[in-house]
Amino acid sequence: MAELTEIRWHARAGQGAVTASKLLAETALLKGNYIQSMPEYGPERTGAPLRAYSRISSEPIEVHNNIINPDIVVVLDETLLSIVDVLEGISSQGILVINSADSPDTVRATIGAAPGIKVAAVDASGIALDTIKRDIPNTPVVGALAYISDIVSVDDLKQNLINTFGKKFSQQLIDANLESVDRAVKEVQVA
Amino acid sequence: MAEVTVLAATGNQMVAEAFRQAAPDVVSAYPITPQTAIVENYAKYVADGRVHTEFVPVESEHSALSSCIGASAAGARVATATSSQGLALMYEELHIASGMRLPIVMANANRAISAPINIHGDHSDVMGARDSGWIILFAETAQEAYDNSLIAFRVAEHPQVQLPVLTTLDGFITTHAMERCELLDDTTVADYVGQRQPCHPLLNGPAVGHGMFASLGGTYFEVKKAQRQAIDGAAGPIAAVGKRWAEVCGRSFESIDAFMCEDADYVMVVLGSAAGNARVVARELRAQGIKAGVARVRLYRPFPAEQLVETLKNAKAIAILDRSDSFGAQYGPVGLDTRTALYQCKRHIPTHNYIYGLGGADVTLQALHQVFTELRALAQGNLDQGLSYLGTR
Numbered sequence: 001m002a003e004l005t006e007i008r009w010h011a012r013a014g015q016g017a018v019t020a021s022k023l024l025a026e027t028a029l030l031k032g033n034y035i036q037s038m039p040e041y042g043p044e045r046t047g048a049p050l051r052a053y054s055r056i057s058s059e060p061i062e063v064h065n066n067i068i069n070p071d072i073v074v075v076l077d078e079t080l081l082s083i084v085d086v087l088e089g090i091s092s093q094g095i096l097v098i099n100s101a102d103s104p105d106t107v108r109a110t111i112g113a114a115p116g117i118k119v120a121a122v123d124a125s126g127i128a129l130d131t132i133k134r135d136i137p138n139t140p141v142v143g144a145l146a147y148i149s150d151i152v153s154v155d156d157l158k159q160n161l162i163n164t165f166g167k168k169f170s171q172q173l174i175d176a177n178l179e180s181v182d183r184a185v186k187e188v189q190v191a
Numbered sequence: 192m193a194e195v196t197v198l199a200a201t202g203n204q205m206v207a208e209a210f211r212q213a214a215p216d217v218v219s220a221y222p223i224t225p226q227t228a229i230v231e232n233y234a235k236y237v238a239d240g241r242v243h244t245e246f247v248p249v250e251s252e253h254s255a256l257s258s259c260i261g262a263s264a265a266g267a268r269v270a271t272a273t274s275s276q277g278l279a280l281m282y283e284e285l286h287i288a289s290g291m292r293l294p295i296v297m298a299n300a301n302r303a304i305s306a307p308i309n310i311h312g313d314h315s316d317v318m319g320a321r322d323s324g325w326i327i328l329f330a331e332t333a334q335e336a337y338d339n340s341l342i343a344f345r346v347a348e349h350p351q352v353q354l355p356v357l358t359t360l361d362g363f364i365t366t367h368a369m370e371r372c373e374l375l376d377d378t379t380v381a382d383y384v385g386q387r388q389p390c391h392p393l394l395n396g397p398a399v400g401h402g403m404f405a406s407l408g409g410t411y412f413e414v415k416k417a418q419r420q421a422i423d424g425a426a427g428p429i430a431a432v433g434k435r436w437a438e439v440c441g442r443s444f445e446s447i448d449a450f451m452c453e454d455a456d457y458v459m460v461v462l463g464s465a466a467g468n469a470r471v472v473a474r475e476l477r478a479q480g481i482k483a484g485v486a487r488v489r490l491y492r493p494f495p496a497e498q499l500v501e502t503l504k505n506a507k508a509i510a511i512l513d514r515s516d517s518f519g520a521q522y523g524p525v526g527l528d529t530r531t532a533l534y535q536c537k538r539h540i541p542t543h544n545y546i547y548g549l550g551g552a553d554v555t556l557q558a559l560h561q562v563f564t565e566l567r568a569l570a571q572g573n574l575d576q577g578l579s580y581l582g583t584r
Contacts, residue, residue, distance in 0.1 A: 022369055026199045029371055035199060038368035041225075041310070062467035064364050066553045 003059055005151055006067045009052040010086050011076035013045060016138030020076070021054045024142055027152040027160040028056040036061050049080055056151055074145060075099060076124070076137050081111055092116045097145045099124035099137045104191035120148045122188040124180075131180040132173070143181030144188040154185055193439060194376035202333035202365035205372055206272065206298045206358070207232035209340035211242050212380040213296075216267035219247035219258040224310045225362040226274040226300035233272075252277035256284035256297075263293035264401045266392025268344070271295065274362060275302035275316045282319070288355045289324030289418060291402045294347030294387065295355040297325075298340060301463065301514075302362035303550045311551020312362035314462065314514040318524045324418055326356040326425055327492040329462045331448075333370045335489075336360040338442060341384060345432040348387045352425045354418075361464040363551060375440060383439055422493050429490060446490035449502045451477065455484030457566040458503055460529050461512040462488050465547070465554045469512075472559040483563055488525065496532035503533070508570035509542040510562045512581075516546050522578055541569050547581040558582045 007024070011017035018039045025037035036055040053067045069089045075098040080086065087096065095118045100107055104119040113119055122144040124137035132139070139161070146157045158178055165174045200208075206229050210218065218237075220230045237246040245262075249255045252273050263269040273281060278299055288295050303309040304316050321327065326346060330336040336358070343356040360366055391399045405411040426446070433444030450470050452458055457476075459469045466487035473483035486502045488495070503509055511530075513523025520527060526544035533540060545562055548554045558581055568574040 022199070025369060029197070029199045034371045036368055036370055037199070038363070041363055041367065061370075063471050063556070064368065064464045064467050065555055068555065 004055060004057040004061070005072065006070045007054040007056070007072040007074060008067050008070040009054070009074045009076065010080050010084055011050055011052070012080070013048045013050050015076045016136050017050060017052045017076055020074075020138035020142050021052045023139075023157070023161065023164065024145070024152065025054050025056065026164065027157050030160060031152065031156060033058055034061050036064075040066065049084060070094065072097065072145070072149065074141060076141055087111060087113060087117070090117060094118070095120065095149060097122070097141060097148070099141055101126060104189050108191065118148070118190060120144060120188055120190045122184050124184060127180050127183045127187065131176045131183060133176070139177045140180040140184035143184035147185045147188060148190055154181065157181065193379040196374045196376075198372055198374060199369045200333060200372045200374075201228065201367055201369050202330070202336040202360045203228035203300070203367070204232060205333045205337035205374075206340050206360065207236070208374055209337045210270050211236045212377055213268070213270070213341060213344045213384045214242055214381070215244055215270040215296075217245045217247065217259065217262035217269045218271060219249055219255050219262070219269075220271045220273070221249055221252050221255045221277060223252070223274045223277040225302060225312070225366045226272050226277070226298070228366070229272040229298055229300070252280040253284065256281040256288065256295075259295050259297075260284060260288050260291065260293055263288070263295050264291060264392070265394045266387070266389035268348070268387040269293075269295045270297070272298040272300070274300040275304055275310075278316045278320060279304060285320050285323035285325060287402060290414065292353040292418070292421070293355055294353055296340065296343045296347055297355065297357050298336075299357050299359040300362045300366045301359050309550040310362070312364050312464070313549045313551065315516075315549070317357065317359050318515040318517070320357060321492060321524060324354065324422060325492065326352075326354055326422065326429070327490075328356065328358050329489060329491055330358070330360040330365060331464055331466050331487065331489075333360075333365055333368070334372050334442070336365060337372065337374070338436060338440060338444070339489075341380060342433050342436050342444065344384045345435075346425065346429050349425075349428040349432060350388070350390070352421065352428050353390060354421055354425060359463075364464040373440070379439060383436060426493050426495065444489075446488075446495035447498045447502050448487040448489050450485040450487070452484035452486055452502045452506075454482055454505065456482040456507045456570065457510070457563055458484040458486055458506040459510045459512060459559070459562060460486045460488065460499070460503070460525060462491065462514065462525060465512065465514070468554050468556060469559055472556050472563060476563055481563070494528050494532070496528070496535060499529065500532050500536040500538055503540065504538055506540055508566040509540055510566055511542055511544045512562075513544060513546050514548050516549075526578065541572075541576055543569050543574055543576060544578040545581040546578065552582065555582070
């Protein structure tokens with residue numbers, strides 16, 4: 001893994017972006033990494049656009065500012081594309097993971113992503129509605145991210161999901177979340 | 192041997208854990224963003240029976256500190272937490288707590304003060320308490336918020352100190368960011384913090400009064416002199432108690448955390464969470480052959496003037512960063528402190544004071560690079576020794 005990976009999350013309040021960024025960071029922590037996970041707080045209203053940030057590194061992390069040049073951008077809600085420049089500052093070899101039923105080529109054309117940027121699209125909302133029975137796309141998106149990047153393995157992610165969700169959710173809901181990860185791994189398309 | 196649990200936790204969670212492990216007899220608090228999770232977590236520990244603290248959910252911060260004062264005077268170990276307008280509402284009790292020499296530990300989630308209203312991190316609130324006679328510590332990270340909070344109990348209750356302690360962490364940046372943290376086992380921490388041995392408790396001892404009427408100079412004047420001597424004299428016990436914690440946890444405790452300052456030409460003086468950003472920039476400059484250093488003030492009151500000057504003595508130019516302003520004064524609070532310390536120790540090194548990050552404004556690496564660039568101009572006499580707002584339009 002790279003010494004420091006910086007991730008920026010774009011979502012609407014209520015979609016679980018903060019939980020997703022914490023799930024990813026905690027999984028990385030359990031594998032011996034240093035982590036940071038922080039939401040950018042503003043007036044909190046369900047549906048309002050929000051950002052969250054994660055840093056994962058094999059070395060201690062000293063910076064505490066917002067992430068300006070992310071290695072990875074995760075978009076939980078594609079309706080944000082028309083109001084937020086999600087690619088702002090992304091590194092030239094960056095990765096974009098988006099919750100979208102469109103193909104990655106269509107997404108790339110829509111937002112004008114440079115050729116060096118890897119675009120991964122997964123219909124996380126569709127998967128969440130099928131498995132979790134609610135449009136909470138965070139778990140399948142993190143599953144897709146784990147699969148297409150080398151930050152954490154899908155198996156470690158699922159194990160951590162069992163450990164953390166096990167404390168507060170029913171077995172049925174945990175199984176649905178695990179299934180959503182498997183579906184995302186199978187269905188994510190990269191271009 | 193201490194048992195260590197590695198976990199992902201926010202600064203607020205770590206302060207709540209420190210309080211739980213120090214097991215105060217009384218916690219009286221009122222929630223306010225961005226401190227709420229400290230009080231919320233602590234209330235849960237009480238509800239779950241994990242601590243046997245008398246938890247007093249009061250109706251305001253004024254009442255929170257008032258009841259802490261009563262409980263502390265009675266002889267109890269006492270803790271609370273607040274932020275911003277809450278700390279401002281405690282203003283009169285701040286002075287009563289220190290004047291009565293009560294070893295209360297209070298966490299503060301450093302936040303802007305209204306107006307305009309703003310919930311984000313800066314040091315405007317805590318600087319309003321800097322002359323109130325409390326010992327003040329600034330944490331850089333969630334881990335250090337935990338360490339400082341535990342050290343705070345030992346310092347406050349130290350027989351030679353007997354003063355309240357503010358253990359502060361930056362709002363949102365430290366209170367809400369989840370980081371890799373280490374939690375020591377309860378027994379090790381309990382052994383470290385020990386039990387409070389109250390000097391003149393209202394309960395369980397001969398009848399005494401605290402904070403009694405002291406008219407027209409005389410006793411009042413002498414009590415205040417004793418308070419000045421107590422906080423000045425606290426430096427030694429703070430160093431000893433901090434060093435003891437460093438031995439237990441393996442993380443150092445220095446009142447001034449100096450990074451590559453020995454041979455540095457250009458040094459940045461900073462408090463709290465922005466120090467990590469400053470070190471990253473200093474390291475980048477070192478790689479280019481520019482001798483940059485960072486001096487982080489971890490203990491703010493009593494101000495470690497001699498240690499700071501010792502750290503800065505070889506610098507050609509110094510940037511003093513303030514996350515609050517002292518309107519109408521020549522400089523911001525840290526600017527005033529640092530310049531006074533340099534003058535006191537007869538070191539005439541040019542300084543420039545930067546006000547940064549008010550209302551949670553992001554402290555970008557680019558802005559900190561600009562500061563170091565300006566320090567080179569300052570060393571050559573091409574920048575005045577005044578005050579600038581960093582990164583404003």
